[in-house]
Amino acid sequence: xxxxxxxxxxxxxxxxxxxxxxxxxxxxxxxxxxxxxxxxxxxxxxxxxxxxxxxxxxxxxxxxxxxxxxxxxxxxxxxxxxxxxxxxxxxxxxxxxxxxxxxxxxxxxxxxxxxxxxxxxxxxxxxxxxxxxxxxxxxxxxxxxxxxxxxxxxxxxxxxxxxxxxxxxxxxxxxxxxxxxxxxxxxxxxxxxxxxxxxxxxxxxxxxxxxxxxxxxxxxxxxxxxxxxxxxxxxxxxxxxxxxxxxxxxxxxxxxxxxxxxxxxxxxxxxxxxxxxxxxxxxxxxxxxxxxxxxxxxxxxxxxxxxxxxxxxxxxxxxxxxxxxxxxxxxxxxxxxxxxxxxxxxxxxxxxxxxxxxx
Numbered sequence: 122x123x124x125x126x127x128x129x130x131x132x133x134x135x136x137x138x139x140x141x142x143x144x145x146x147x148x149x150x151x152x153x154x155x156x157x158x159x160x161x162x163x164x165x166x167x168x169x170x171x172x173x174x175x176x177x178x179x180x181x182x183x184x185x186x187x188x189x190x191x192x193x194x195x196x197x198x199x200x201x202x203x204x205x206x207x208x209x210x211x212x213x214x215x216x217x218x219x220x221x222x223x224x225x226x227x228x229x230x231x232x233x234x235x236x237x238x239x240x241x242x243x244x245x246x247x248x249x250x251x252x253x254x255x256x257x258x259x260x261x262x263x264x265x266x267x268x269x270x271x272x273x274x275x276x277x278x279x280x281x282x283x284x285x286x287x288x289x290x291x292x293x294x295x296x297x298x299x300x301x302x303x304x305x306x307x308x309x310x311x312x313x314x315x316x317x318x319x320x321x322x323x324x325x326x327x328x329x330x331x332x333x334x335x336x337x338x339x340x341x342x343x344x345x346x347x348x349x350x351x352x353x354x355x356x357x358x359x360x361x362x363x364x365x366x367x368x369x370x371x372x373x374x375x376x377x378x379x380x381x382x383x384x385x386x387x388x389x390x391x392x393x394x395x396x397x398x399x400x401x402x403x404x405x406x407x408x409x410x411x412x413x414x415x416x417x418x419x420x421x422x423x424x425x426x427x428x429x430x431x432x433x434x435x436x437x438x439x440x441x442x443x444x445x446x447x448x449x450x451x452x453x454x455x456x457x458x459x460x461x462x463x464x465x466x467x468x469x470x471x472x473x474x475x476x477x478x479x480x
Contacts, residue, residue, distance in 0.1 A: 138200025142193035145203060149186040149210070151292045155285035156231055157182030162281030163221035167271065174220060174266075181213050207242060211235055211251040215258025222271035230282055234289065241297075318392040320370055321377035329391030329399055330450075336389075336401055337450040340443040348410035348442045349453055350400040351461040352380075355435040355469045357396040375424075376436075383420045385413065397461075407442035407475065414440055414472055422470075435470035437461055442475055 160178055164170050189206045196202040214235045218228045232255065239251035316328035324332070339345045354376060361369040373396065380390050380398060389401040402410045421436055439460030447453045456475065464473035 135197050138198070138203060139194055142190055142199050142203050145206075146186060146190035146193075148292060149189065152234070152285075152289050153182045153186050153210075155288050156234075158281045159227040159231060159285055160217050160221060162275075162277055163224040163227045163271075166275055166277070167222060185209075204243065204247070207239065207247070208250060208254040211239065211254035212258035212261075215255035215260075216262040217258075218255075219259050219262025219266055219268070222269045224271055226279060226282055230286060234285075321373055321392050323377050323380070323398070324389065324391035326391065326393065329389055329401065332389045332391075333399075333401055333450050333454070336403055337443070337447075337453060341445070345404055346406040346443065348402040348405050348407055348440060349457045350402065350410070350414055350441075351393065351439045351454075351457045352398045352400065352436045353438075353461055353465060354396040355437055355465075376421075379420060379424060380417070383417045388413075407440075410440060410442065411472070411474060414438055418470075418472060437464040437469045438472045439464055440472055440474045 157178055160182070164174065164178070189203075189209075193199050193202045193206065214231055217231065221227050235255070236248060236251060240248040243250075316324055318325040333349070336345075336347050340347050354372070357369065357372070360372055376398070377390075377392075380400070384390060384400060385402075387403055389399075389403065391399045391401075393399045400414075402413060405413070418436070418438065439457045439462070441453065441457040441460055443453065447456070460473040460475060464471050467473065
C-alpha cells in the first residue's frame with residue numbers, strides 16, 4: 122500500500138507536479154490493491170468486524186487511488202496535494218495496524234513499504250512526517266476499535282501477502298529505473314548545454330579554455346604538436362549598426378555553421394566572445410594547420426560571393442603553433458591574439474602565421 126518518488130518539484134508553484142500525481146497513481150493502484158489482500162486476510166479471521174471496516178477497506182484499496190489522482194490533477198498545487206495524499210496513506214497504515222490487531226506479517230510488510238516510500242519521496246523529513254501520520258492513524262484506530270493483539274499470522278494471511286511482497290517491489294523498481302534513466306538523460310543534456318554557446322551552438326569559453334589547458338599540458342608532457350587559431354569577423358560592427366543586432370546574430374550563426382562544416386571533427390571550435398572564434402587544432406603540426414586554415418579561408422570567400430552584403434564573410438585569422446618556450450596556455454592565447462591583430466591591421470581577410478615557427 123505504497124507509493125514512489127518523483128523528481129523534486131517546487132510545492133509553491135501552481136500547476137506543478139501533475140507528472141508526480143500520474144506516476145504515483147499507477148503505483149498506488151497496484152500497492153493499495155495488492156495491500157488490501159493483506160488487510161482482508163488478517164481481518165477475515167477476526168470476530169466481529171463491522172461492515173464499516175469492510176467498506177473502508179474497499180474505499181481505501183480500490184476507490185481512493187482513483188479519487189486521489191482525480192483531485193490531484195485538478196488541484197491548484199498538485200505536488201503539494203500529492204504529498205498530503207502520501208500522509209493520508211500513512212495514516213491509513215497506522216489505522217490498519219490496529220484494525221488487524223498487530224498481525225505481525227501484514228503490519229510489518231505494509232508499514233515497511235510505506236516508510237521506504239516516504240523516505241524515497243521526501244527524504245528523512247517526509248519519513249518522520251509519515252511516522253507521525255502512522256501514529257495518528259494508530260491512535261484513531263485505538264479510539265474507534267480499541268486495542269487488541271493477534272500476533273500470530275495464519276497461513277492464509279501469509280499467502281495473501283505474497284502478491285504484494287512480490288508484485289509491488291517489481292513495479293516500484295521498474296518506476297525507479299525509468300526515473301533514473303530520465304534523470305541521467307537530463308543530466309547529460311544539461312552537461313552538454315553547459316558547454317555550448319547559446320547563439321552559435323559552438324563551445325563556450327569556459328569549455329574550450331578547459332580543452333586548451335588540456336591540449337597545452339599534452340603538448341608539454343608528450344611533445345605533441347598542436348596549433349591555436351583565432352578568427353575575427355571583419356567589419357562586423359557595421360552589420361549591427363546598419364541592419365540591427367538580429368542580422369548580426371544571424372551572421373554569427375551562419376559563420377558558426379561554416380566552421381563546423383569546413384573544419385575537421387578533431388578540431389575544437391569555440392566562441393571567444395563577440396565576433397571572435399577560437400579553433401584548437403589538436404595534434405596538428407603548424408604546416409598542416411596552415412593548410413586547414415587556408416582551406417577554411419577559401420570557403421569563407423566562396424560564401425562571400427554567394428551571400429549579400431548583410432553577412433560579413435571575411436575573417437582575419439591568427440595562427441600559432443605550440444612551442445616549448447610558451448610558459449602557459451595564457452601566453453599561447455596572448456600570442457595568437459597578437460597574430461590575429463597583425464592580420465587585422467595588415468589589411469584584413471588574411472592569415473597571420475606565427476612568424477617564428479613559420480620561418
